[in-house]
Amino acid sequence: MLLGTALLILGALVGYWVYDERGRVEALERDRLQVQARVIDENLGRQLEGVNNALAGVRNDYSLSNRKSIGPATSRHLKTLADAMPGVRTMSILDAEGTVLASSRDELIGMNFSAREYFKVPRERLDPATLYVSPPFKTVLGVFLINGTRVATGSRGEFAGIVSAALDPEYFNVLLQSVLYAPDMWVSIAHGDGMGFLYMPLNERAAGIDLAKPGSFFSRHRDSGQAATVMTGTGYATGEELMMAIRTIRPANVPMDKPLVVGVGRDIAAIYAPWRKDALMDGGLYGAIALTAILGLTFSQRRQRKYDRLEADYETDRRESAERQERALRASEEKYRSIYDNLQDLYVETDLGGTILEISPQIETLSGGQYRREDLLGRSSKDFYGDPERRTAFLRTLMLTGTIRDFESTFVNRDGTAVPCSISATIRPDAEGRPGKIVSMVRDVTARKRAELSLRESEERLRAIFEGARDGILVTDVRSGKFLTGNPAICRVLGYTLQEIVRVGVSDIHPKQDLAHVIEEFKRLQRGESQVVADFPVIRKDGSTFHADIQLAPIRLGMTDCALSIVRDITERRHAVEALRASEAQFRLLAEENLAGVVIIQDGRFKYVNPARARMLGYSPEEMLGASSALEFVADEDRPLVQEHLRRRQHGEAPSMRYTFRGRRKDGSLAYFEVFGSRIDFDGRIAVMSTVLDVTERKLSEQELQRSAAELRTAYRRLAQVQDAERRAITKELHDQVGQNLSALNLNLHYIDRELSDAERARLKGRLDDSLVLLEETVARVRSVMGNLHPPMLDEFGLFATLRWLAHEVTHRSGIESELVGTDPGQRLPAEIESTLMRIAQEALMNAVKYSKARRITLALAVTERQVRLEIADDGVGFDLDRQVLCDVNPTWGLMTMRERAAAVGGLVHVASSPGAGSRVVAEIPRGPA
Template structure:
């Protein structure tokens, strides 16, 4: 019986003598396979059914395999494609990889090497599907969820925020959230957020916002600071919701307790009055959430309903509030309902006079679902980081495998071809064969040029110098090639670290150096670059500096077009637990610093 978990494969080849044996082999290997000799029929099948892997011929009557890949990826962007051909060239192989092909296999196909390639391709497909599913967990939350940098620049928003403010993702990401807050509240919000540190990493604040129609509304946000390994804040994660109705109730209660009792009875929050460690008033929402009757709630000390681990904290805060001492304006705690279930509540309270004596008026929101959402969000973030690392590892492995195949197969064939051409040339070595000898010389020159191109491709895919001699040697080699190509002088200094970094970390640092030099060539107008490897106090650093025109970081963050080069470098570093910094200003060059804790 076919194991559906192995993957669903679609094959397209106009040659029955290739299509039929390949179809039978994959079915016997346990895959669910659909085979087509027509590109149009294959595209219709892709629209009607879901597939994990696409195997396509390169040369077909209706459409080339590369054009077919492009059409297929438009239907399913998560699809993984492999090109199989008997008429391939280095140029078509590179074009196929640029289109998004996972691999490029020459005919006749060797069955023993096909299954490992398919297994790796399916692993990439399943990683892509899982990554999309984890992202959807965050997008489906009804709570307002966002992340932002220490300067207030938004880096992520979920659909709920877009709906609330009537904005698209691209209108919010890369811009500050402060324009949505009344100007007179800016200082308060900044002060609260900037008070977070490693010992006090979470704060809940209530503040006003400006709705799309200009109405002033209230929101409550729980802000959590995220730190790097040096305890520096790199980002904030925030979860919020609208509390305008509750704020209106608070204002109403201040004016007249009796007049607005109806609002309290129908409020969507728990409202209780506490005095002498007892509950003197409870609204219907309290009865519904806690499961106890009104008499049960008012006949026992309120501390009896608090989770054992939170009793002391809640009681101390209540007594301090009665004394007028400073306590958090809003804080969460747990209760145990009548059925023994643990629920999370968030409390905001004010000091009042109840029947002539001090008491507290308490507003409590059930945040159990939000706590679960935060936990899911945290788990999803960790999963996404793991998936990102794994995808990077798979990509590097495939690059190395492709480089080996270019060397072991095409490289050896070209070498033999060169030897044969030289032998033919020596056998024809007389003036009567001058025209033939000229053609052979042209062929040998073209052969040498092709060899050089293949060596360049292999070096870009995976420089063997890194594996053999270390990161510093790889950086020096690539810098020399870069200088020859661009005319920009590059100086590489430093020494290899006492203990070599893990292979994946060396690869990531090398890729970052590649991306940085590419950006310098495109944008900096620099004529000199320095690359330095050094170790300081157990921190290994890669520092890349140019003498170019620099740029305005604020302008880059506020740009509507994401700067994927910088984003990719930052994510690569964060994926291995490192720290990424860019120091620049307009007219004064740019310095990029990567730090990895030893």
């Protein structure tokens, strides 16, 4: 009974110890994960605050309403800012259309990102005081990142663009990696909407996953409403059982539309692995003890019956018990050896003289593999201190206090490199209570030092920005109104030295009548509201007054509520505004008195209409300004034309524009207008200013002239047809009647010649021969007239044969070598085309024979599916087209005749010539049906 009770008590104690040990492991791991999450929270919070202030400074430095103030110098300034901030990859300024005006990366300038979420959300919400944090996205440069954005507004509060900073994933990677203290750990950063951004260890496939699924760590943390939580469950991105510490990153001084969420987690199996092993070993040990007790009881009960075997059994039991105890001892040693070997920090035991008695295997990790445990046992620890004086200070403090925490020193490797370390140590007494040995825990703080260095560098860069800012910056105690510090720019603007600045306050730099307004603004700052005070009077040290735009933001320095003021002198801007007003007044004076119409169109509506333009359409200027669209006054058919010209001009595709369109008057009638347009800046945005002339009478005259020309061409074509018909009829008459009569006369003369006697023939021979010669000349002349009027072969054999005959006739009559090149198309062309080309060839050949003094004339005929091309070229003296003539009747009659003939059938005639280079006449006529 007693043995059973003892075993139950022992079992309960073992179970309680195992359960308590599990709780302790869980609590310890929760604390460690929360600490790592808080480290990331604090670092990212400071980084976001720096980004927010930098974006506000850039927005105030450059007015997006004045595009001229933004140029290459702005991009260089942005590059300097981006380089100075370790967490910023790219800084950019985008106009209201989403086009990059300036960027720290030149390759982005001119690109349009109006479709991006980080542009659309600020444009829709339009809160200049808010830092808009975009969901993660992949950039045009192939990088997955998050953008921080501040809205820029115009003088009337309208959306003017954004100032954007892309957070650098490389900075986050270094920060996330610095908190990983176990190989099974991982860290993530997500957007407030639930989209994953970065994972460490790196997992590119997990980037962009929506973590806001029901039951996920992200959803549970968000639903809890707490800024920091620790929970266990299945990781959505990894599918593993994890313990997760989650924090919402939303700095108090940065008004953000969406926070960032950081999660630091470990594999639950890895967390409880040492505890599980210990629990199994303790259970085994308890089982062995219980078994031993039961066996002992059994042997004791049987002792009387088996007395003769007692001595042998006792010896066996003793030996077995010793073996069990030895195994339990080995198991216990292995348990603590496992804990010892798996310590994250380095464990070191030395005697008081510094000789290393024991050192854990973590020395290989600390030294980067340059030392093993066996290499250092028995050696002096002084060999590994980077600074002997630090070792002396360490020992002196330890001897005085008996213990020391987080003493910073350096461990020197075999290759001379130094590893920064944090040492916590205590003196363990020996058996007699005297100091016996020094037990130390050494932690590698390289990552922490690197983070601290990065933070210091960031602070130095921010200080450089503060000192080098062109705008004045003041830090003011909100309660007292006294200045705590200021940058050199504010000293120059106000005329004070820095030593004088801290001795004056708000009441010294503002007129008395405006102090009540200043006090009210400071009260709003105390409520955490940022303010922008525009065009506010400020008094310099010498008593002179200037106006400034002042941006106020609440900050906290230590325990003091302060106001951060950014002061921009707008004296030059006020002068520019006054000059602009004077210019606008002069413009209106000129436009109102102008007889031509003057309009300004912006966003498709009239912004200005002068009286002359309104009179052209029968409206008043007010009626046109009240129209919903400038296209209401354009004829329906011409609206696409006008709209396209306006679009091209507004987008800078054409430096200016000139075109004609039809407008609709108030009485419904149509009128023609000629427009001269150019792009201007109107109220800080692009617009089109146009001068409009009423050209209705001119257009009607042009149309009448075109109708007359068409009628003349039709009449000429009909005349040519009638002439050809008459010529064809005359030719037929000459051939049928005159030709037959001449043939009969020839027969009669030869008959008379044969019938005459010799005496009569001798007496009449002279007369008869003269008659025959005269008859032959008459026949030849009739044939020539027939050929000129209408060659019969044109009707019988076609154009190609006729042109060849014309070339032969020129050679025969003038002696100028003439030839036709090309191939007979075979298929006949329409008679009208053949007749026209034959007449053009006759005219051109006649001119060449008369004036060219050529040795050779070439005719070339080319027939395609679409057109017929005839070219007549000579190698003669040529002529000046501007001074000479083509024929001897009228200086331009021959060319006009050829052109009119070609135009009558829809063709063209080109003439090319220059002195000494011959002449070339080309006729091109569209091919009609055969």
